[in-house]
Amino acid sequence: MFRSFARSCNFRSFRWSEIRGFSIKRRNLMIYSASAALIGYHSSNSVLKKYNLGGRMLFNDSLIPDPRGDTYEMGLFIASQNDWEDQVVNERNLTVKNSRNRLYRYCNVLMYKIGDFMEPIMVFLRFIELSCIFVPIFCLYPISYYGKLVILNNNNNNNSNDKANSPSVETSGSMLWFKMLRYCLELAGPSFIKLGQWAGSRTDLFPAGFCHEVMKLHSNVNPHSLEYTKLKVCSALDIPQEDFDYVFQEFSDEPIGIGAIAQVHLATFSEDYFNYKQLKSSFSNRDVAIKIIHPSARTKINRDLKIMNFFANLLDSIPTIEWLSFPDEVREFSYLMNLQLDLRIECLNLNRFNDNFKDNIKVKFPIGHIELTTRDVLFEEFIDGLPIQECLNVKDYINDYNPLLFKKISDPFINAFLQMLILDDFVHADLHPGNVLVRFIKTDKYENNIISTESESSKIIDSLKNSSKNGNFTDRLVEVLEEYTPQVCFIDTGLITExxxxxxxxxxxxxxxxxxxxxxxxxxxxxxxxxxxxxxxxxxxxxxxxxxxxxxxxxxxxxxxxxxxxxxxxxxxxxxxxxxxxxxxxxxxxxxxxxxxxxxxxxxxxxxxxxxxxxxxxxxxx
Structure with a gap:
């Protein structure tokens, strides 16, 4: 910034003799005024100075799918892994190169060597920790053979001799053991919580009782500190921490959501920052949801994956379960985990969904701000919507009143999924009710354009939330469904099926x-x-x-x-x-x-x- 200013001043043509005739007081006043102008200019623009590439603001490096990937998502995964490896090597080389002297250089090299030496030791210590958690529960496995029989589901199959089609039956002892295993998975940390949730979806590999229990897994992760959040956000925006309050008019101190890998804060950009022309062009409003990966999450997960891979290869040597090919399944799980450890991938997924559904006003995805997003921090549009679960809770009353009302929600929801699966081959892989919101809009006669404003939609959501507190939510929802068009919104696109x-x-x-x-x-x-x-x-x-x-x-x-x-x-x-x-x-x-x-x-x-x-x-x- 200062260099460009200095060049514009053309100091070669400047002659000090021209101001020698000025008084000392006047010369000092000129110097102070120029300094104040520079400081004021820098303070008002330090948070806005970025690299302008082709007229478009590009704050952070994005990802380009690697052509070796057989799908879009696999291409992003390969590019992300290569980028991470290059980043680690470059940071090491830069640190060594910029060492103050030869002694510091040797110390930095020694520090990295010690780190490489300590990593296997840290993996072994993590293995000891996991052994203390899981060995006792595996020693209790024999209890799964005892207890009364429990029928988990009945598929009304008349052929009771057909074991493959018979109702899923477990002993009460096995259900108790599955429950204790779930507690151990929660205690083991984010990698094993995600492992349990993934295993729960693989009913083609694991018993129904196990899958039913581990799908109840939830994260007990404590939120990381606000200081760490602000540090990562400032790093992503390339601003000093003292400018944080200038960039954000509001920032929630408490996260609005905490997961095993990351947590989410709600923020509002300041008007000055938002009105900067290159930034405003890509934002629909100033409210954003900011997702930040937990500190050390990447290191812990990578260590856990190494341990899982070791045991997968060990189990693969057992002839009776060799058909499960656990090493392949661990590689697939590792792929899914690493996708979630680079938030740029989720941001690109959002943008691809928005491109796929750009002509469908009844379906909405948050806008991902790729120019701000980094590997550890995701900036996306905040959608103020009603969780679809709130609608499902009153479905019986509304269906009795008018069965056609909920079709206004179900039709765009089903159609969106069919488009993802059959036309786009790009499917949201985590479509539970918590990731589906409903907004309400007004459209023109042919339902081709939205004629209502964002503020109007937000007021409707606020009125529904207030009516929920007052006990007349159902009546208010019926009124809104009769007057407005529902817009189905999908969030949390970190996992994609392709x-x-x-x-x-x-x-x-x-x-x-x-x-x-x-x-x-x-x-x-x-x-x-x-x-x-x-x-x-x-x-x-x-x-x-x-x-x-x-x-x-x-x-x-x-x-x-x-x-x-x-x-x-x-x-x-x-x-x-x-x-x-x-x-x-x-x-x-x-x-x-x-x-x-x-x-x-x-x-x-x-x-x-x-x-x-x-x-x-x-x-x-x-």
Missing amino acids: LNETNRVNFIDLFNALARFDGYRAGELMIERSKTPETAIDKELFAIKTEKLIAKVKKKTFTLGTVSIGELLDQMLNMVRYHHVRLEGDFVSVIVAILLLEGIGRQLDPNLDLFERFVFSFYCYV
Whole structure:
């Protein structure tokens, strides 16, 4: 900043003799005035000075997908890993190069050598800590064989001799052991909380009782300090900490959400900062949600992944469970974890979703501010919406009053998912009710444009929240649904399901067989296109069971009120596990997403013909 100012002053043409005639008082006044002007200019613009690239503000380095990735998300993952490795090497080289003298240089090199030497020791100490947590619970495993039988779900299967399709049954002892294991996972930290949540979604690999219990996992992580949050935010914005209050008009001291890996704060940019022309062009409003990764989270998770990989290779040597291929599953889990450790990836996901749904005014994603976002800090638009769970809590009353009202919410929700899955091949992989919000807008006659303002939508949400406190929430929601158009909003896009070219072809072939009710061919395809077809047992029997399952479904009407797609998929996954059919992780992620979709769609509209919508969208888009 000062250099550019100095160049503009053209000191070569300046002659000191020209002011020699001035009095000392006048000369001092000129110097003080110039200094004050420089200080004032710097203080008002220090938080705005950035690199202007092609007329667009680019504060921080973004990611470009690596062409070696077979999907967009895999390309981002490879680019992120390469960027992290380069960053570590460059920081080390820069520190050594800028050492004050040779002694400091040797000390810095020695410090890095000691750090490299200590890392395996720290991993071993972490292993000891985890052993103290998990060894006692594994020693108690024999209790799972005792106790009364507990039926977890009943799929109304008439063939009780068919173990793959029979109701899930566990002993009370096993349910107790699963509960104790869940507590141990919570105690072990964020890596194992995420591991449990991921394992809970893999009903093709693990028993239903285990999956049911670990899905209750929640983070008990304490929030990190406000000082650390401000330090990371200032680093992301490239501003000194004393300018923090200038940049933000409001900043929540307490996080509005705390997860295993990061926490979220709500903030409002100051008007001066927001009105800076290059910044204002990419922001719709001054309210932002800021996600900050917990300190040392990356180091702890990487150590845990090394330990998991060691035990996965150890378990893989056991012949009876070799078909599970635990090393491959740990690699997949490691991939998912590392995606969440680079917030630039989530920001790019948001922007891709916004591009995919730019013509759909009934669906909204927060705008991700990639020019501000770093690996550790994410800036995204704050959406003031009503959690969809609030609507689900009063669904019975509203459906009795007017069943068509909730279709105004369910239709854009279902259509958005089908577009993600079939047209875009870019699916939000964590569609639980906590990640879905509802706003209310006014549209023109043809529902092509929004004619209401942001402030009007915010006032509606505030009125609904106030009515919830006053006890007349349901009546107020009915009024709003009758007068306004719901806008379904999706948040938390850190996890994405994407099929590569091979898996997408396999998915289309499988869905085509199911749509034609060719269950036997569907069973054959699931084995032929699995990871390891040679590990499957009783292949012919698996295809016959799939044929019988689809035949039963064909006899019924495909209405969610009478046939649960969730139960059908559960039965299919039970068969997959029983016959050792190793599905691709992407396939299972799609199935889990459909299960979550059904969970919300069934509550919003019990008469929704989901299968018909799937088939119609499939043949329209594909």
